[in-house]
Amino acid sequence: MTKTSFSIGGVQFPNRVLVASGTFGYGDECSSLVDVNKLGAIITKSLSMNPREGNPPTRIVETPSGMLNSIGLANIGVERFITEKLPFLETIQCPVIVNIAASTVDEYCAVLDVLEEHSRFDGYEINVSCPNVKEGGLSFGTDRVMTAEITRRLRPRTKRPLIMKLTPNVAFISEFARAVEAEGADAISAVNTLIGMAVDVQKRKPVLSTVTGGLSGPAIKPVALAKVYEASRAVKIPVIGIGGIRTATDAIEFLMVGATAVQVGTMNFVDPSAGVTIAEGIQAFCEEHGIPDTGDLVGSLDARVDSSVLTSWL
Amino acid sequence: MTKTSFSIGGVQFPNRVLVASGTFGYGDECSSLVDVNKLGAIITKSLSMNPREGNPPTRIVETPSGMLNSIGLANIGVERFITEKLPFLETIQCPVIVNIAASTVDEYCAVLDVLEEHSRFDGYEINVSCPNVKEGGLSFGTDRVMTAEITRRLRPRTKRPLIMKLTPNVAFISEFARAVEAEGADAISAVNTLIGMAVDVQKRKPVLSTVTGGLSGPAIKPVALAKVYEASRAVKIPVIGIGGIRTATDAIEFLMVGATAVQVGTMNFVDPSAGVTIAEGIQAFCEEHGIPDTGDLVGSLDARVDSSVLTSWL
Amino acid sequence: MVQEQSQVISVSEVARNTYVLRFHSPRIARSVLAGQFVNIAVADDCDPLLRRPFSIYRAHGDTCEIIFNVVGKGTLALQKKSSRDVVNVLGPLGTPYSLESEGFMTAVLVGGGLGVAPLPLSTLILRNKGKELVTILGARSSEYLVEQHLENVHVSTDDGTKGMKGTAVDLLASLLPTQRWKSPKIFACGPTGMLRALGKFAVDRNIPCEVSLEGPMACGFGICQGCPVELVDGRSRYALMCKDGPVFDIRRISL
Amino acid sequence: MVQEQSQVISVSEVARNTYVLRFHSPRIARSVLAGQFVNIAVADDCDPLLRRPFSIYRAHGDTCEIIFNVVGKGTLALQKKSSRDVVNVLGPLGTPYSLESEGFMTAVLVGGGLGVAPLPLSTLILRNKGKELVTILGARSSEYLVEQHLENVHVSTDDGTKGMKGTAVDLLASLLPTQRWKSPKIFACGPTGMLRALGKFAVDRNIPCEVSLEGPMACGFGICQGCPVELVDGRSRYALMCKDGPVFDIRRISL
Numbered sequence A, B: 001m002t003k004t005s006f007s008i009g010g011v012q013f014p015n016r017v018l019v020a021s022g023t024f025g026y027g028d029e030c031s032s033l034v035d036v037n038k039l040g041a042i043i044t045k046s047l048s049m050n051p052r053e054g055n056p057p058t059r060i061v062e063t064p065s066g067m068l069n070s071i072g073l074a075n076i077g078v079e080r081f082i083t084e085k086l087p088f089l090e091t092i093q094c095p096v097i098v099n100i101a102a103s104t105v106d107e108y109c110a111v112l113d114v115l116e117e118h119s120r121f122d123g124y125e126i127n128v129s130c131p132n133v134k135e136g137g138l139s140f141g142t143d144r145v146m147t148a149e150i151t152r153r154l155r156p157r158t159k160r161p162l163i164m165k166l167t168p169n170v171a172f173i174s175e176f177a178r179a180v181e182a183e184g185a186d187a188i189s190a191v192n193t194l195i196g197m198a199v200d201v202q203k204r205k206p207v208l209s210t211v212t213g214g215l216s217g218p219a220i221k222p223v224a225l226a227k228v229y230e231a232s233r234a235v236k237i238p239v240i241g242i243g244g245i246r247t248a249t250d251a252i253e254f255l256m257v258g259a260t261a262v263q264v265g266t267m268n269f270v271d272p273s274a275g276v277t278i279a280e281g282i283q284a285f286c287e288e289h290g291i292p293d294t295g296d297l298v299g300s301l302d303a304r305v306d307s308s309v310l311t312s313w314l
Numbered sequence C, D: 001m002v003q004e005q006s007q008v009i010s011v012s013e014v015a016r017n018t019y020v021l022r023f024h025s026p027r028i029a030r031s032v033l034a035g036q037f038v039n040i041a042v043a044d045d046c047d048p049l050l051r052r053p054f055s056i057y058r059a060h061g062d063t064c065e066i067i068f069n070v071v072g073k074g075t076l077a078l079q080k081k082s083s084r085d086v087v088n089v090l091g092p093l094g095t096p097y098s099l100e101s102e103g104f105m106t107a108v109l110v111g112g113g114l115g116v117a118p119l120p121l122s123t124l125i126l127r128n129k130g131k132e133l134v135t136i137l138g139a140r141s142s143e144y145l146v147e148q149h150l151e152n153v154h155v156s157t158d159d160g161t162k163g164m165k166g167t168a169v170d171l172l173a174s175l176l177p178t179q180r181w182k183s184p185k186i187f188a189c190g191p192t193g194m195l196r197a198l199g200k201f202a203v204d205r206n207i208p209c210e211v212s213l214e215g216p217m218a219c220g221f222g223i224c225q226g227c228p229v230e231l232v233d234g235r236s237r238y239a240l241m242c243k244d245g246p247v248f249d250i251r252r253i254s255l
């Protein structure tokens, strides 16, 4: 029997396949279709202090092997989350990571403080791909100083695992990984969506009401894999790999390049039980190859690092 | 009859669909399959001073709706290009842009100087996604100062159009666009490939010999479109849109967000006549919509810019 | 809501560019309500990636039917299916028409184009309930009309090749004064433009009206937040088309 | 090299998981040489994106045949084609076997697994040239063997279910001493491991040997530079598998 569990910051996870924020609701919506207790963890939709209505339609558009979204972080706010969703979450066994979004550093802190009062939550994932209202709306996540600052401010407020979720929309994600590690983050999630766009040529308009949106799905897997490889070689804390994971093989690719665990996002929309199927597939791969612990896959890639294209010609 | 021609830096192009560097050889290889004179221009494979053998196998791998490559800029070098390829290029009518790659700023200049001696070439596209050997192999293209420096050094050496080809692997491509505009570039090509990776889980090795490679094809179209939108709003010089263009509709999307012309890359491998088909498709779209000049499409997007996701929530 | 690996039984052309796909899906067939939809995985690979939503056209015994036009790559893939294929179906999804309500005696079913899709299932239920039934169909031209499994059908076509020349709303407007419908309620499905016109017509005359909407969806069951429908008032600014809809009371929404 | 929209004629299973796809492609059928290949667009959409290369198995009149195993999504898509479909075919591509050379009298055709693919076309040409012919096939087990359209066939299987138990190279090694082949030359196709073993065998015994290689390709006709084959000496370090190959003299390359 393969060992599938692992821990981050003292919290034990039953397996290495988590469901990504914004792609599994608050955990209750899919419970009739999938046994959520077979997931490594549920990561909730990003929560802000107050409820957010989200962006006007159109919010999603399909692209080749992917999709763009501009949900606008529609969420019920942390208070309603506690009253409406916590009761369900109390009935399940799998770990729950709450994802936090905010438009000021103070708001990140305030949301976390509310959540700290409840023992059910196993950790926090911080979505830094949010507009920093004090800086004219530029994303926190593309600014290394701000990303570090959020980590620094949150760190002393909780003993639970603090997972910083990085954006891929930067030249060198390793710089951001090092910055949050230095401020005491327990782990890194990588990556959030890539900025992308689609046009309706008949209407001569952007398809999304917000012009640009976030690209996710299998299309981005190669990019995400390269970012996770880069990030995990830069830091000692665990990196959770995200981006386009559709099959167990995809997930194993992420583990091999250095991810301690993975998250399944967009594929939940296509198959709400994708996460469970992938967790089982990783286990089957290990059994087939005589690997006693899924952790043995982590960082097991045999790569001559010096020949990376970062120092080569395309 | 729709007007399809346009000009950049005084050079006239018969239509707005060019074939991208590295995806159409030196122009002669496809001439039995496609009437190259129906293309807006041929952009050659990147040429360096000396011939380059390229990277060891494996150099390519397919990904969902895309491919990764790590060719290593295999090319015959500028001298053999002149002796072996110029004779064919003299026999065709369509404009020829020579793409230049180098590992030092001096090498860029040297290659351009050789090409300047020949009247057949209509302009230069500069591939800055090359390792800067003086800086330990970091790509010129992710360093704004180096990108500007290459432009500054090349500008006085030629009166022909100087087109700087930018990499998408940066946080804000607009900064790079402004930098090369300030140094006198005639145009910008955007984008080159996204850094990506693939793993062979059975062998536990990267598929590509260089670990990471460049992602291209329809998968990247949304990202490329967003980058072209960002770049073309930042500068006054023309931007040539590249990335995942497969159909005339894709090309029109790029024109609408602000591209003056487009390049077709990966799709040449699937259909060597893709460029011609797309050029004809753009013309048909214009005729159908009563648009007298394909140039009327350029930047014709009706977008409320302030609501871009750059200042919103994903 | 269940996910079923459904054996395709047949794909048949029932009108111009209009196909009925019949599949074996016992759990969905037995629980589906009129106006609900299924979300179907059309490809094995990554393109097209997302499922495609279709109203349930008919359900009998263990089988379901959808009706569709080929408009893009997903519907093209469905049209190419044969009895050798299996499709993964998620459903039944969404909020149905409130056909069970006591608040009306005559159901006026209005279908524009493929908006006919949810009407046969509605007809079956309404007939069992003993309601009066009027069906009003609009189509581009006669060759696109699908009139099967309906009752008391009135037809309009844009080009006048069959029935009244005009839209379904025009036809409704011309019928209304001549007919003696006892406490009517409209149940409609069709393109947004038609629903907008119909909604205005119904609200102006104070006729209750439920419409089934269409629009882009990623998940189809409420987890992606990708399908907002603007509400005219109420606590929230948006409802979700897939979960709170696709059927809405016309007075609740802004089209 | 031409690009043809080719009508599929049939797809038939000829051995376990082994299919022959026959298509109408007059210009390719008339010009193809043994060892050349075609590059076939398998999907309409973007996944799989690239064409798939296949050796020409047979060509007669206006039709061509390829033979393939279903190993992934591209070959699965091909297996599902029927006579209702059209596929876009680019070919003939690559450098063929030099069957026309005067430098040998006996052609020893060696096919490992689906390496049998280029052999029937080779057989036809060699027969017309009046060469002696020996064919040596290796397969995992008897059910995977494809022996049609060949001459003087000797068989080996990994599991011994037919012919000699062992590999095609083992079989060749056991046959060589017992047969009196006049100035033989080997023409082989098969998995890289087999070709490596065969190459060593041939070079050790000074028997000329040409092998047809397989590997990832993007374009298939020399513009992407994606298919390097390492050369043992010569001016360049690499040749292109698609253009300079897929057939190489075993002494030129390092496998």
Ligand SMILES: Cc1cc2nc3c(=O)[nH]c(=O)nc-3n(C[C@H](O)[C@H](O)[C@H](O)COP(=O)(O)OP(=O)(O)OC[C@H]3O[C@@H](n4cnc5c(N)ncnc54)[C@H](O)[C@@H]3O)c2cc1C
Pocket: C037, C048, C052, C053, C054, C055, C056, C066, C067, C068, C069, C070, C071, C072, C073, C074, C075, C076, C114, C117, C118, C213, C214, C215, C216, C217, C246
């Ligand atoms: C709740 C619901 C029920 C539906 N029921 C039916 C039905 O019973 N029969 C039927 O034929 N169709 C129905 N549709 C629409 C159907 O889902 C789309 O036609 C289908 O998804 C198109 O897929 P495609 O891949 O063929 O087209 P694509 O390649 O995705 O798109 C082709 C064209 O269709 C448009 N389009 C795509 N999706 C939609 C959509 N959801 N709504 C409107 N336009 C769209 C695109 O903008 C594009 O112009 C329903 C949609 C919803 C949301």
Ligand SMILES: Cc1cc2nc3c(=O)[nH]c(=O)nc-3n(C[C@H](O)[C@H](O)[C@H](O)COP(=O)(O)OP(=O)(O)OC[C@H]3O[C@@H](n4cnc5c(N)ncnc54)[C@H](O)[C@@H]3O)c2cc1C
Pocket: D037, D048, D052, D053, D054, D055, D056, D066, D067, D068, D069, D070, D071, D072, D073, D074, D075, D076, D114, D117, D118, D213, D214, D215, D216, D217, D246
């Ligand atoms: C010149 C040439 C001639 C060929 N002739 C034939 C032929 O006659 N009959 C035949 O069955 N196959 C032939 N092949 C191999 C054939 O092209 C591949 O089997 C096919 O591309 C696999 O596509 P897929 O989408 O089904 O598999 P994928 O989903 O792409 O891959 C499935 C598995 O096959 C492996 N694979 C993919 N492509 C290749 C390749 N080109 N070579 C080796 N392994 C590969 C992958 O690594 C993976 O493990 C030939 C290849 C070349 C280069």
Ligand SMILES: Cc1cc2nc3c(=O)[nH]c(=O)nc-3n(C[C@H](O)[C@H](O)[C@H](O)COP(=O)(O)O)c2cc1C
Pocket: A020, A021, A022, A023, A045, A046, A069, A071, A073, A099, A127, A165, A191, A192, A193, A215, A216, A217, A218, A220, A242, A243, A244, A245, A263, A264, A265, A266, A267, B314, C224, C226
């Ligand atoms: C519709 C949608 C909504 C998302 N919402 C959030 C969110 O609220 N917070 C967050 O951190 N990430 C969000 N994401 C990003 C995903 O968690 C994930 O990082 C990204 O989609 C890449 O993974 P994937 O390719 O597997 O989807 C969202 C993604 C999608 C597609």
Ligand SMILES: Cc1cc2nc3c(=O)[nH]c(=O)nc-3n(C[C@H](O)[C@H](O)[C@H](O)COP(=O)(O)O)c2cc1C
Pocket: A314, B020, B021, B022, B023, B045, B046, B069, B071, B073, B099, B127, B165, B191, B192, B193, B215, B216, B217, B218, B220, B242, B243, B244, B245, B263, B264, B265, B266, B267, D224, D226
């Ligand atoms: C196999 C391959 C080789 C390439 N070689 C070059 C090159 O030599 N120089 C260059 O500037 N870009 C090169 N590119 C990048 C393309 O010109 C183009 O910018 C990129 O592929 C994105 O466009 P696409 O998605 O249409 O392919 C290459 C791309 C591919 C796929």
Ligand code: FES
Pocket: C216, C217, C218, C219, C220, C221, C222, C223, C224, C225, C226, C227, C240, C241, C242, C243
């Ligand atoms: S389609 Fe996902 S919430 Fe409605």
Ligand code: FES
Pocket: D216, D217, D218, D219, D220, D221, D222, D223, D224, D225, D226, D227, D240, D241, D242, D243
């Ligand atoms: S496959 Fe493109 S050069 Fe050989």
